Every structure is written in C-alpha cells, then in structure tokens.
Amino acid sequence: MAAYCGRACRQYLLHLAHDNVDFRLPVQTEIKALLSLRNRPFDTSETFSEKSPFWQLNGLSEDDIRSVMSRTVCGKSSFELWGHGTTTDELRKSLLEYPAENMAPYLQQHSTYKINVYTFNKTLVFKDRIKKIDALDFLPFKGTVNLKDPEHIFCLLEDYGSDPNDIPEDPFHIYFGRWIADGQRELIRSYSVKKRHFIGNTSMDAGLSFIMANHAKVKADDLVYDPFVGTGSLLVACSHFGAYVCGTDIDYNTIHGIGKASRKNQKWRGPDENIRANLRQYGTDRLYVDVMVSDASKPLWRKTAQFDAIVTDPPYGIRESTRRTGSHKDIIKPPEDFSSGESHVPVSMAYHLSDIFADLLNFAARHLVLGGRLVYWLPIYRPEYCEEMVPLHPCLTLISNCEQTLSSHTSRRLITMEKTKEPEDSDRLSHLADPRFTPYQGHNSFREKYFSGVTKKNGKDAKATPRNKE
Ligand SMILES: C[S@@+](CC[C@H](N)C(=O)[O-])C[C@H]1O[C@@H](n2cnc3c(N)ncnc32)[C@H](O)[C@@H]1O
Structure with a gap:
C-alpha cells in the first residue's frame, strides 16, 4: 500500500465507465492525451488494470484531475484518495495514516457533507450501506450531514471483481476519498x-x-x-x-x-x-x-x-x-x-x-x-x-x-x-x-x-x- 506523503503527492482515484469492458484500453490513451494537453507527461501503465473500474493516479494535482474530468468520456468520477485497502481493517489503518491537515479543510464544524457508498459488481441493501457509513465514525467529521446539497461529498467505493457469476462475500478492494468532479458521460446522451x-x-x-x-x-x-x-x-x-x-x-x-x-x-x-x-x-x-x-x-x-x-x-x-x-x-x-x-x-x-x-x-x-x-x-x-x-x-x-x-x-x-x-x-x-x-x-x-x-x-x-x- 502506498504511503501518504502530504499535500505534495496526493493520490487520486478515477472511477472508469464500465459499459465498454472489452474496450478499456482507450482510457489510458485518453487520460494521457488530456494530461499532455496540460504539459503533464504521465506514465499511466503503473497502476492501470484493464479489468478494474478503479484507477489510482499518482503525481498529479487536483487541477490536473479537474482538467481531465472536464473532457473525459471514459472516466465517470474522480476522488482525492484518503485511504484504501483490501480489507476494512487495512482501509481503517490507511485512513488513520492520511495526514490530518489534508482532511481538515473538508471536515470543518460549519461545513455540510454526505457520504456515498458505491459497490462495483454487487448490490447492497440500504441497511448494509448505512452500516458501512457508520463504520467510518473514527474519521473526525465535525460538519452537518446534508443529503441534498452538501459542500463536500465523500465516497466509499468497493470493488467486488468483474465476474457477475462469482461475486465474493467481501470486496477485493475498498477505497475512501473526497469526490472532486465527474467526467463528461452526459455528452453521450x-x-x-x-x-x-x-x-x-x-x-x-x-x-x-x-x-x-x-x-x-x-x-x-x-x-x-x-x-x-x-x-x-x-x-x-x-x-x-x-x-x-x-x-x-x-x-x-x-x-x-x-x-x-x-x-x-x-x-x-x-x-x-x-x-x-x-x-x-x-x-x-x-x-x-x-x-x-x-x-x-x-x-x-x-x-x-x-x-x-x-x-x-x-x-x-x-x-x-x-x-x-x-x-x-x-x-x-x-x-x-x-x-x-x-x-x-x-x-x-x-x-x-x-x-x-x-x-x-x-x-x-x-x-x-x-x-x-x-x-x-x-x-x-x-x-x-x-x-x-x-x-x-x-x-x-x-x-x-x-x-x-x-x-x-x-x-x-x-x-x-x-x-x-x-x-x-x-x-x-x-x-x-x-x-x-x-x-x-x-x-x-x-x-x-x-x-x-x-x-x-x-x-x-x-x-x-x-x-x-x-
Ligand atoms: C464510415 S463512413 C464515415 C462516417 C462518418 N464518420 C459519420 O459519422 O457519418 C465512410 C465514408 O467514406 C466515404 N468514402 C468512401 N470512399 C471514399 C473516398 N474514396 N474518398 C472520400 N470518401 C470516401 C463514404 O461515402 C462514407 O461516407
């Protein structure tokens, strides 16, 4: 698991569209091309997996990510990654290691927020989603929950693999992060x-x-x-x-x-x-x-x-x-x-x-x-x-x-x-x-x-x- 090293090297997570699974590779070229428009040469191969709908990006800034999201049709959403792991314990450990000063601006007392749960290749009932949100109570959220129009949106994302005929009980990967921007999927419609x-x-x-x-x-x-x-x-x-x-x-x-x-x-x-x-x-x-x-x-x-x-x-x-x-x-x-x-x-x-x-x-x-x-x-x-x-x-x-x-x-x-x-x-x-x-x-x-x-x-x-x- 990557160690976190403060403001200078934040990690970002892209949630990729999954409707063209046999046509995943253009994502890499698309993201690389969009970053090179900002003169940001980027080695995309390191963390990319053709099978996964999630892709961790290192060495970029939030502005880079916003700029990519303003054009990508392969990327659905992007997050500043606060923690990840293969089990809930690993996720917790990773979140506790994330620098408090990076989290603080988004957890302020007078702010409003909501937490979404997204599961890939598994549907969870409402009760189970709430349980997962409650399990994040060790994070120092001081603001007020606002489901309709929050200032900050956080997301717990769980990856249950890509085989709909063999869905595991527990996810293979769990991520938690702050939502930054959605991509341009709307253009397709x-x-x-x-x-x-x-x-x-x-x-x-x-x-x-x-x-x-x-x-x-x-x-x-x-x-x-x-x-x-x-x-x-x-x-x-x-x-x-x-x-x-x-x-x-x-x-x-x-x-x-x-x-x-x-x-x-x-x-x-x-x-x-x-x-x-x-x-x-x-x-x-x-x-x-x-x-x-x-x-x-x-x-x-x-x-x-x-x-x-x-x-x-x-x-x-x-x-x-x-x-x-x-x-x-x-x-x-x-x-x-x-x-x-x-x-x-x-x-x-x-x-x-x-x-x-x-x-x-x-x-x-x-x-x-x-x-x-x-x-x-x-x-x-x-x-x-x-x-x-x-x-x-x-x-x-x-x-x-x-x-x-x-x-x-x-x-x-x-x-x-x-x-x-x-x-x-x-x-x-x-x-x-x-x-x-x-x-x-x-x-x-x-x-x-x-x-x-x-x-x-x-x-x-x-x-x-x-x-x-x-
Ligand atoms: C696959 S279609 C292009 C469809 C186009 N992208 C669109 O969205 O409508 C290929 C086009 O090439 C044209 N075409 C065929 N032979 C050509 C040639 N020798 N020179 C120029 N155009 C040609 C056809 O008339 C056809 O409109």
Whole structure:
C-alpha cells in the first residue's frame, strides 16, 4: 500500500465507465492525451488494470484531475484518495495514516457533507450501506450531514471483481476519498445520434467520437480535418472542444444532404439535413469551415495545407462501398443514374483497404503539423491479425492501438499516431510491395471475410455488435 506523503503527492482515484469492458484500453490513451494537453507527461501503465473500474493516479494535482474530468468520456468520477485497502481493517489503518491537515479543510464544524457508498459488481441493501457509513465514525467529521446539497461529498467505493457469476462475500478492494468532479458521460446522451439532425448508416456514435477527439488532443482554435466525413459526427465532437472543422467525402449526396434518408419512416432527407446543421444543433456552427466532395485517393489540398489533427473513420466496405474515382481507361462499371437517388460518381473503381490506409498515412505525414495526431479506425479480420499488420509510417509514431470487437471474427482497432518527423521523398509509402506496409494487404478481402463468417454462424454474428452501436 502506498504511503501518504502530504499535500505534495496526493493520490487520486478515477472511477472508469464500465459499459465498454472489452474496450478499456482507450482510457489510458485518453487520460494521457488530456494530461499532455496540460504539459503533464504521465506514465499511466503503473497502476492501470484493464479489468478494474478503479484507477489510482499518482503525481498529479487536483487541477490536473479537474482538467481531465472536464473532457473525459471514459472516466465517470474522480476522488482525492484518503485511504484504501483490501480489507476494512487495512482501509481503517490507511485512513488513520492520511495526514490530518489534508482532511481538515473538508471536515470543518460549519461545513455540510454526505457520504456515498458505491459497490462495483454487487448490490447492497440500504441497511448494509448505512452500516458501512457508520463504520467510518473514527474519521473526525465535525460538519452537518446534508443529503441534498452538501459542500463536500465523500465516497466509499468497493470493488467486488468483474465476474457477475462469482461475486465474493467481501470486496477485493475498498477505497475512501473526497469526490472532486465527474467526467463528461452526459455528452453521450446529449449528443446521441438518435437525436441528431442529420445522420447516415455509418454515423459514429457520440461516445466514440468524443474518445477520438480526446485521443487526437483536439483543442480550441485547432483546425481538424476528416477525409471520410460522412455525416460529420467526428467534426461535431471536435467542434465541441472548440476546433475549427472541415471534411471531404466522395459521396455527393452526403455532402449536399440530399437523397435517401437513413431514418426509419422517412424516405428522403429533409431540407437543411446536412453537416452544418448538425453543428448548429450543438451551437458550434461558427467553427464550421466547410465540407467538399472529394476523393481521398486524390487529395485536393495544396502542399502547404496543415491540420492540427486528422480524425476519421474510413469505409470498410460493409455498410458503405470503398471506392475511388477512376479515369475512363479504368472504367469498371457504367456511370450511375443520378436521378435514381444513388450516389453520383462519374467513374468509380475499387479502393482497396490497404490503399486507403497507405493514402491516409501519407496524407497525414505531409499535412499534419509536427506533433499533430491522426486518429482512425482500422478493420481487422481477427483470425489473421497480428500487431505487425498495423500500417506504420516513418513520420508517424504509433501512440495506441485498441481493439473494439465487432463479432467473433472481426473487430476494428482505434489507431492513434503522432507526427514526429517531416516527410522526405523516401518516406512515402508506396501501395504495392512496400515492406513497411504489405502485412495489411491480406485484409483487402475484409468484406468477403466478414460476410463469410456471418454466413457460417447463420447470421448470429451480424447482430452481435452493430458497428456504430449507441
Ligand atoms: C464510415 S463512413 C464515415 C462516417 C462518418 N464518420 C459519420 O459519422 O457519418 C465512410 C465514408 O467514406 C466515404 N468514402 C468512401 N470512399 C471514399 C473516398 N474514396 N474518398 C472520400 N470518401 C470516401 C463514404 O461515402 C462514407 O461516407
């Protein structure tokens, strides 16, 4: 158990959201990214456990914690940790060792307070909660209890492990601390795509969009670009943090907010169903730069264009096609009939996943500012995945790689990279036979593999995890 050493090195406890248990790792990247926005380099690996919803943080200040909580969607609540142990005796000993001068300001005679009891993986009846609070009577609380509007909130947090089929009698860990701030879980509800003005089949859910914006360290006055912008969900999240946003997409109808609607009971998109209107819905339309129809394989930007972050969800070919514009000699299918409501692309040809990612990394290497981040999703066929498959680039350092399972045999990985070097000609990834890139080429048939796995399992997997579930 860590010894307490006064004001200079207080410990803090984060209570993490548990709704994405198989997707815990982004928490570390998120918290690290938010601390580095405050120039607080932080080694998060020491006390982090993928299984636990609690995470002790050392070497930070209360201001650091408040700043993290003002943005995190992975963190639920934060506490100044006054004591912890694996038994009630250990907790008591630890609390008695906590410096009295650190506690005193919050236990004053004229103050009001309340104590909450939170149990993870076990439900306690009211009577048992009260018993646990009463057992804390050795702490020198001098104020008055006020359950409705207390000045100070304390919390006893008990961890009964993560197996709902094997809940122990006593908790594995017990913590006691002073509540500091809650995270931004509320954004998941208030920005839900269900209530969004303009949505499509692949609109990214709100929680993941905010996690991506945090991984990208998006901040006020940044310029953020999404080259596969779709309905602009990622721009919505980035503009919430004050960034100017722009995007491109090959789909004319999506960019212009016309054509077939994605909502049930609505055939055609209504007037003003577009990305700008989405930002207006959340009061950030002053940060809307523009969106344009453009093919990511042939970027329209001048060489000198620079972005602070690129945050994107490229197509995987499951719910949307992976295609790029071709020249007449590449024609593989006739131009589509625009009047039918289908997307209008004069000539289109297949855009292999490995080419999409090679283009994306080359683009990021050229157009990100130094220190700028690229955050994107990489689809993976799990039986064939190995870490070497994650596309690398000499100018981009891999920061994190977290898996989100889609079905038993497919997943997508949230990749975060940071630009650490300006590109030279030799740094450019070539699409074919580049030894730095070839391992991912096996995934070009991701679509076939995705559907073959679904067929094998009689369609069960297709329902397992909808791609952009909220
Ligand atoms: C997964 S969706 C992006 C969804 C978006 N994040 C949202 O929240 O709506 C991928 C997008 O890439 C677009 N796309 C496909 N091929 C493209 C290309 N060659 N260049 C640019 N966009 C492309 C599709 O039209 C689609 O809108």
